[in-house]
Amino acid sequence: MIFLTSVLGVMAIFTSVISGVVGMAGGIVLLSLMTFFIPLQHIVPIHGVVQLVSNGSRCFFLRKKIVKEIALYFFLGAPIGTLGTYFFLSHISAKAIFYWPIILLILYTLFKPKKMPTLMISHKNFFFLGLAGGFLAPLIGATGPLVAPFFLRPDLENEEIVATKACIQMFTHFLKIPLFLSLSFSYAQYSWVIVSMVVGAIIGTRLGVFLLGKISELLFKRIYQTALFIAVIRLIVKLWA
Numbered sequence: 001m002i003f004l005t006s007v008l009g010v011m012a013i014f015t016s017v018i019s020g021v022v023g024m025a026g027g028i029v030l031l032s033l034m035t036f037f038i039p040l041q042h043i044v045p046i047h048g049v050v051q052l053v054s055n056g057s058r059c060f061f062l063r064k065k066i067v068k069e070i071a072l073y074f075f076l077g078a079p080i081g082t083l084g085t086y087f088f089l090s091h092i093s094a095k096a097i098f099y100w101p102i103i104l105l106i107l108y109t110l111f112k113p114k115k116m117p118t119l120m121i122s123h124k125n126f127f128f129l130g131l132a133g134g135f136l137a138p139l140i141g142a143t144g145p146l147v148a149p150f151f152l153r154p155d156l157e158n159e160e161i162v163a164t165k166a167c168i169q170m171f172t173h174f175l176k177i178p179l180f181l182s183l184s185f186s187y188a189q190y191s192w193v194i195v196s197m198v199v200g201a202i203i204g205t206r207l208g209v210f211l212l213g214k215i216s217e218l219l220f221k222r223i224y225q226t227a228l229f230i231a232v233i234r235l236i237v238k239l240w241a
Contacts, residue, residue, distance in 0.1 A: 050197040
């Protein structure tokens with residue numbers, strides 16, 4: 001158990017550094033790594049707690065950069081989506097179908113022709129993204145790839161992207177906890193693992209946010225696009241695995 005908690009704690013540090021720099025990808029990497037150590041049916045609930053703290057600490061460190069209007073509309077939609085998941089979770093077996101819209105969104109963002117419009121929705125329409133994020137978070141674990149394409153827009157600064165995205169993802173992870181408690185998942189059996197990973201997430205996030213302030217906007221955009229590309233490859237591989 002000591003070895004397991006130590007390894008997962010180090011993984012949480014590493015992946016939180018990634019998320020602290022670009023606002024995404026760390027959660028997906030952590031989710032993938034956890035499959036080597038934790039039973040599949042337990043990963044999403046545990047991962048949710050760790051990502052709640054990881055995103056929450058990014059919100060705290062970058063709290064002045066959160067675009068509050070975007071976050072507010074997302075917050076209004078997410079609980080409705082999560083409530084929908086509660087009613088459908090026991091009846092859904094083929095979860096892979098939910099990866100396809102995310103894959104198509106990312107591919108469009110990365111490879112669209114210049115004449116095609118960007119995915120630049122109004123702040124009010126983040127309500128509908130909240131609906132989708134709240135619904136999908138308990139099903140597929142990490143919703144970073146879903147919301148990420150909508151943040152690659154010229155009217156947001158690097159730190160605003162990372163802070164606001166962390167804020168809305170924190171909320172979706174928070175909503176998972178009562179959902180999985182209502183479905184009788186026992187967090188207590190993994191208490192030491194969760195504590196180790198939570199501490200690692202805070203340390204990694206602090207380092208990642210520090211590095212975020214040191215990179216240029218162009219480099220940030222390139223890293224963000226690379227993270228999106230890695231995410232879509234991972235999703236495609238997951239579909240065929």
